[in-house]
Amino acid sequence: MAYPGAAMLARLASALMPLVRGLDAEKAHRLALRALRAGLAGRDESRDPVALGTHALGLNFTNPIGLAAGFDKDAEAVLPLMHLGFGFVEAGTVTPQPQAGNPKPRLFRLMEDQAVINRMGFNNGGLHDYLLRLEALPRPLPGVLGANVGVNKEGADPERDYPSLCQSAARLADYVTINVSSPNTPGLRDLQGEARLDSILEAVAPRTIGKPILVKLAPDLAEDALAPIIEVCVKHGIAGLIISNTTVARPASLRSPLKDQVGGLSGQPLFGPSTEMLARAFRIADGRLWLIGAGGVASGEQAYRKIRAGASLVQIYSGFALAGPALIPRIKKELAALLARDGFARVADAVGADA
Template sequence: MAFPLRPVLFAIDAETAHKMTIAALGAWAMTGPAFARSAAPSPRLATRVAGIDFANPLGLAAGVDKDGRAIDGLFALGFGSVEIGTLTPLAQPGNPTPRLFRLREDGAIVNRMGFNNGGLADALPRVIAARRRGVLGINVGANKDATDRIADYVHGVRTAAPHADYLTINVSSPNTPGLRDLQHGAALAALLAACVEVRGTTPLFLKVAPDLDHAAIDEVARAAIDAGIDAIIIGNTTIGRPATLRSRNAAEAGGLSGAPLAALARERLADFRTATGSALPLIAAGGIGDASEAYARIRAGASLVQLYSALAYEGPGMPARLLRDLDALLARDGFAHVADAVGAS
């Protein structure tokens, strides 16, 4: 069910509506008289991944709150984890506007934002001040004009580690030229080794694209295991365009997210489950819009799930609905804990 304010927000260009939503969530968390989840979380949904206790397996993917302006407001929606960013060492404006497009007929979004953010130093005071009623992840990347991108990631990991429950190395955005090259070969091995060296005790996740072929998936899985990465997020947006897309905005350049990404994201989750041999926790993202899809990803091997585009279409009540329905599905199938369902299919 769509939320009541959707017609109002959808009458505004997508990026302006997004900024307004984040500002409203940030203000609500600061001034709301009843800042709390509407219902106590089900013990069935609690889980432990990478040494971290999550109240539930539903996370908000990076990209929604790039600069950590609405952390508490987003947690209040019911998410077990919120991942902010992508944050780069220096502030950067990102790509020219317009750069965010709704594909209404398809329940999808195309973006070519380009890591627009105010930089790590600007965001961290908000992170420190947040009440953080859940697990907070910080997603780090490299500046577009960096001469040494690995050094940018190392700086991000070292700087953010003391303030995050986990860190994500994002090498999967299609909107920074050449960034996805870091998903391969010696460059990936060097990146992971350098970041692991400076992360201290903070768990380190790797976010990869859904557009990898089988050889690259095997390479990423081996590199992540060898480096001691704690989990893999599969994945980011896709540069592909399913033939079923109907919106005129489908032709816009950038990464596609939302419902049309679901089939590809499911395939890649299965591929990484095979490639890792269950040696690493997997986090599923891409096209998750309801409890049945979240449950299917969990049964296929995901320890956690993340969403982004569905929140834009379904509104702030969506996380609570998904969690309620997921709890019912687990109970129906006799699972006492969500972890028991991971890989059950």
């Protein structure tokens, strides 16, 4: 399967990425968003292979590769990002009120490890402006739109805020993700404990929202904590889980001089532990929840391993931030070839093959 737009995207990425890496990481990120809004990142006009089409969360996806929350926090570049070839884009995390986030610097590239550390702290312009941008998007969109929601650092009442956030975002997004797993907002990860999550989901009442509601989990959960959390999610009608968010662990294999920066680690070092957790969740959920695999995906082979571990959909972030737009058509081309090699007619046939 040829991708006519891929050559142009590859040339663009090759020309610009070395220059972008010379900038402060957060400045480079803002520059990338401005370039996307201006249409300077190009677009992939090719049709996705039929084998990559899939149905999950009650929604149809032309391909299972999505952009994780955190890249486009304020929904500034949803349409240009979809035009790069993503099957879905998750915008956010958005909070009820605007907040500046943590002091800078707060975003670090660990190039030796193909990783990123961030301690952004849910910096965003707040729900009001976020919803205006979603409302202004032309419909129908070329991909599935997800909204990722979280609570403010100050004045938060999760049982009050998450229901309001979910109801508001669900009017304009295809699904909504409840973020209770970022390590950069004090106390947030405590919300994914069984009892507190039960209270929050009781307040949200996912079955009444009208759109699929997901929960995003941390990879640092104790092994025996996963099953009770899954049962709480099933009890309240959660549609699926995203596994996983960034990790506060620091593998001994890290080589970058920035490895000890405080914050959540993403990228290649996260691939192993997040994929192991994904496979455990697949076995425990036993078909009762859809799973989205995130953490360390930067190739078609890695996306395929997430799918075989139990993911119906796959999200990327650090790999995209480090490699640029050319990564997306490359992942899709490699994934389609791997499915064909192993005799799978479609993505859904390979889900959980190794779990």
